Amino acid sequence: MADDTDDILLEEKDSYALDDSLRGQVRRAVLDDDVAAIDRLMEPLHPADVADLLEQISAAERESLLQLWSTGIDGEVLSELEEGLREEVIAFLPSHVLAEAVRELDSDDVVDLVEYMEDAQQAAILDALDEADRAAVEEALSYPEDSAGRLMQREVVRAPEHWTVGEMIDHLRHHKADLPEQFYHIILVDPRMKPTGYVTLGRMLSTAREVELNQITEDSFRPIPATQPEEEVAYAFNQYHLISAPVVDDDGRLVGVITIDDAMIVQDAEAEEDILRLAGVGEGGLNDRVLETTKQRFPWLAVNLVTAILASLVIAQFEAAIAQIVALAVLMPIVASMGGNAGTQSLTVAVRAIATKDLTRSNLMRVVLREAGVGLINGLIFAVVMGLVGLVWFGSPMLGGVIAAAMVINLLVAGLAGILVPVVLDRLGVDPALASGAFVTTVTDVVGFFAFLGLAVLLLI
Amino acid sequence: MADDTDDILLEEKDSYALDDSLRGQVRRAVLDDDVAAIDRLMEPLHPADVADLLEQISAAERESLLQLWSTGIDGEVLSELEEGLREEVIAFLPSHVLAEAVRELDSDDVVDLVEYMEDAQQAAILDALDEADRAAVEEALSYPEDSAGRLMQREVVRAPEHWTVGEMIDHLRHHKADLPEQFYHIILVDPRMKPTGYVTLGRMLSTAREVELNQITEDSFRPIPATQPEEEVAYAFNQYHLISAPVVDDDGRLVGVITIDDAMIVQDAEAEEDILRLAGVGEGGLNDRVLETTKQRFPWLAVNLVTAILASLVIAQFEAAIAQIVALAVLMPIVASMGGNAGTQSLTVAVRAIATKDLTRSNLMRVVLREAGVGLINGLIFAVVMGLVGLVWFGSPMLGGVIAAAMVINLLVAGLAGILVPVVLDRLGVDPALASGAFVTTVTDVVGFFAFLGLAVLLLI
Structure with a gap:
């Protein structure tokens, strides 16, 4: 177990994730230049856990570890690393190690690895691939950023519609080496390569050899255009519980397949982006350096x-009023x-x-009215509370009344602004997660101060 | 297309989701009591889209629609409905329709449907199930809330380890009717029903009939304890790119299987919960009524x-100072x-x-120092800006200096509190998403006002 001295804050109580003990042992082995220990500790780890480590x-520890670890980093670890660190780690690797690592990956993982690299580094990695793989990656890169075309893998298991279960199984047994690592469906295509349906492996396995594949297709078949934005792809997987879906080009021809694990990553990234944007943090990971982080948060x-x-x-505008009744300055930040x-x-x-997509035109008015109602009720409750606080604290019923009235006004406005600002921003094509906060708090600050101080001038002075 | 009159705010620009036109047609058909039109419009919709509609x-429209729609709601639609509405809709349904709807569902979906119902309603639904299904659901309900046991489906495709590919395929063909709707792996079990490995269907399909299943198992086999919290399950699926995983009881015996679509839903719900909690909204959907929503937001x-x-x-504490220099009241909210x-x-x-799980003991100190660094640098930049604003606006270099100094102090404290408060709360077993905001803004408000007004008293008065 790790020593207790730095046990002040974070406890490892999780079932997965690396435990502190292992992390401590690796760090000690690195410090001791103990190559055997490093290899022994790293060997059983899943690539995702190596990346986390x-x-x-x-x-400094990272640099030493990468130099000492003899079996070395593989392509999957590179895929799992967060973007900021990836380039740092890649820069450490001798080019033959890097080439080896990249060659193991599926085309969608290579795309994910190189798409945001600088041209020279990207070219170096593409050069390490064989012709066919490079062509696949380059075609994927020709699709727009964050589109289905970037997300899909080119390795597809497909079959002509008229094939039987038996023919398909024989085909799979003969072409074992060419199959993608994971696949869940056979996609049926017509002679012009347009997908016409798909068959789950489970269904195929439980069907007699002589049955034609087009007899056992699934209902939920939904081809995805290659240019579709990835958040729409994630939405479709989530909404329709898809496991994999064929991707088609502008002519409707099959060009690849997207699987649910890719969709899950996109979904996750979208939620993360919303959380960070709502807090005014554009992007950035835990490993970004001080200056980078400062720049991200500055705007x-x-x-x-x-x-x-x-x-x-x-x-x-109300300096005179505040000079006369200093209690206004004390209470105004509350509103x-x-x-x-x-x-x-x-x-x-x-x-x-x-x-x-739960908020639409048909329920907008209902939701706006609800927010107004909630603002009004909470406003009234807190108005009573603050009215009493104002009265007790400063002994002035009028002051209590003013803060109470300002509270109702501001909470009502807050509810309305809170719903209307994001809706209008979305309509204008601005991501509401990014900009709503600033607008809404401006509204509530301005209205809050103005209502409170304005009413004070009208009623108290 | 929908008429333009209510096109003020939300535009439908999405590839999926219901379009306004369809929604409009359904509403009109409901208004006209046009049963034929309702059936025609609803028939092609995916259950998830019906639920959204x-x-x-x-x-009122919902009530009419449910009464008019002749083919009626099915179990999957009930599963897809958000919790708040589910009970409302279930209350509308005649008990034989409800029983029919529920009987179609897999055991995990029934669990999901009934787990938060009141006892009487839950009993009514369980009574509609046949013996075996009811037993399965009741066993799932015996596991803790939000655990793997609640999430899993009991329908598992398993095989003794020594079976060959051919034996397995024959078995699947003979037991077609008993197979779950979707499955991706065959789970191998020893004679005591302990899972020992799993085989993907793709691997099995591309392997010769005489090969034993235990020769072609996957490396990434990770049984999940039935009592494991569901967010840990989602983490494992995400981290290790699992598609399905066997669930075991305390004795290590196979009791069910969790598939990635369930994990994706949990993952999604967890992120959603974090977003809402960070904003001080405990829970609640768009369909909650005013009073419910008010109650959720009040605390x-x-x-x-x-x-x-x-x-x-x-x-x-600084009333005297403010009375003397009203500019302090004007500037203090900025800090x-x-x-x-x-x-x-x-x-x-x-x-x-x-x-x-990216923030651990081993990188905590680095992250804390980084946040302090970011706070300091941004603090210095905004100190210069506000110093100048203070100077220009109020013509007082000293006032400019005071606000500049207070800005540096408060942004530094904000960075430190922003990281330490959630870490300490997590350590204390409190969800940091829920409580950090209140603590951190208290710190920044108190420190901000105290630093600014305190320095003003020291230097200006």
Whole structure:
């Protein structure tokens, strides 16, 4: 077990993931230049776990480990590494090791590996592939970024429609070496290579040899255009519980297949992107360096500064009132803060509902009314609470009334802005996850300060 | 196409999802009591799309549609409906229709349907099942909520280890009727029913009949304990690219199988939960009513009120200073707001890194230092900007200096709190997504107001 001294914060309580003990042993072996121990410890690890290990140790440890580890890194580990680290690790590898690693991969994994590389590095890796594989990767790269064409694998198991189960099984046995590592369906094609249906392996295995494949196709057949955006592909897999789906070109001809594991990765990445964008973090992993991370976070903070200054300009209009009643300065952030939080709640629900296609024209008005209702009710409750706080704290019923009224107004506005801002942004083609937060908090800050201080001027001064 | 009058906000630009035109036609058919049109429109829809349609129309339209639609709802539609609506829809259905619908489902889907129902309703549905299915569902319900045991399906295709490919294929052909709808592997078991390996259908199909199954098993075999929490199951599927995995009881005996589509749903739900929790929205769908939604959002707003009052108490300590220099009241929200945003950025990255197991003891210190570095650099940049704003706006270099210093302090604290708060909460067994936001913004509000107003008192008064 790892020593207790740095046991202050994170406990390893998980069933999967690397345990601290193993990580500690690897780090010690690296420190001791103990090649035998490194090989022994690394050998049983799944490529995904090797990648995690490389991500979690320091850059210096990573460099030593890669130099000492004799069996060395394979293509699958490279695929599993997060993008930022991949290039660092690739730069370490002698070109023959890299070439070897890449040759093992399926075409979709090679595409995933090279698509965001600089041209020179990409060319070096493509050169390591044999002719057919390189052509496959290059064709995939000709499809738009984040499209089905980039996601698909070219290795497809297909058959003419009129084949029987027996013919197909014999064919598979004879072409064993050419089969993709994983496949779940036989795709039936007509003479012009257009997919016409698919057969699950389970169905085929339980059907007599003489039955034709076109007798046992599945209902849920949905070819995917190669240019379709990958989030639409993920949506289709999720919505229709697909396991694999054929990909077709503009002429409807079969060019590849997408499997559910690829769709799951996209789905995961989309949700992650939404979470980070909602928090004003564009992208970036845990291994990005300080300057990179600073650059990623700066734009949102800059936007927030502008909105905060806007709010301050509102406050500045009421300097005279604040000079007269300092309690206003004490209480005003409460109104703004409550509005900001209520707005964030509404907008998050709205952003997700747009992403999952649950919010449509037919239920928009109902949802808007609901958000208004929720804002109003919560506004009234907190108005009573804050009215009492204002009264007790500052002994002024009028001040209590002012903050109560401002609270109702701001929470109602927060609910409406929280739903309408993302909907309008989506309609304008802007990702609502990226920009809604700034707009909504500007609205709730400005309205919050203005309502509270404005009512104070009207009623108290 | 739908008429343009309500085209103000949401445009349908998606490849999947229901289009407005279809939704409009169904609503019109419901309005006209046109049974033939309803049947014609609904017939080609995938159960998932039927469920979406039911979710997106109003409660009154839903009631009419369910009464008019002659072929009626099937079990899969019930499975696809969001939980809140399911009970409403089930309440509409005559019991023989409901029984029929439920009998079509696999055991895992029945479990999913009934697990959160009230006892009476649950019993009614279980009674509709035949003996064997009911026993299967009841056993699944005996496992903890959100565990592998609830997620698995009991229908497993298994074989003794010594069987050959030919024996297996013959067995499948003879037991066609008993096979689950979808299966991807044959699970090999020893005489005590312990799983010892698995064979993909693709591998089996491409292997000669006389080869024993135990010669062609996969490396990535990972049995899952039935009591394992479902998020760990989803992690394993994602990390190790599993398609299906056997589930074992405490004695290591095979009790079921989990497939990737179930894991994908869990993964999706977990990410969704994190997003909503980070925004202070516990749960809830778009179809919850106003009062339900108000109740869901209230607790977080109440917590926020407490933290906002805490921040106000800090401000109250400086009333005299504010009365003397009203500009302090104008500028102070900027410092707090910038800190809140920077803190939210850090905490979101930290919460996600904890969820994906990327943040561990071995890289914690590096990540903390990085967040401190990012906070410091962004703090310095915005200090210069705000120093200038303060100087230009209020003509006071000292005021500019005070806000600049407070900005550096608060952004540094925001970075540290943003990472340490979620890590400590996780260590204490609290979901960091749920509680970090309140803690971090309390810290940044209190520190922001205190640093700014405190420095002002020291340097300006």
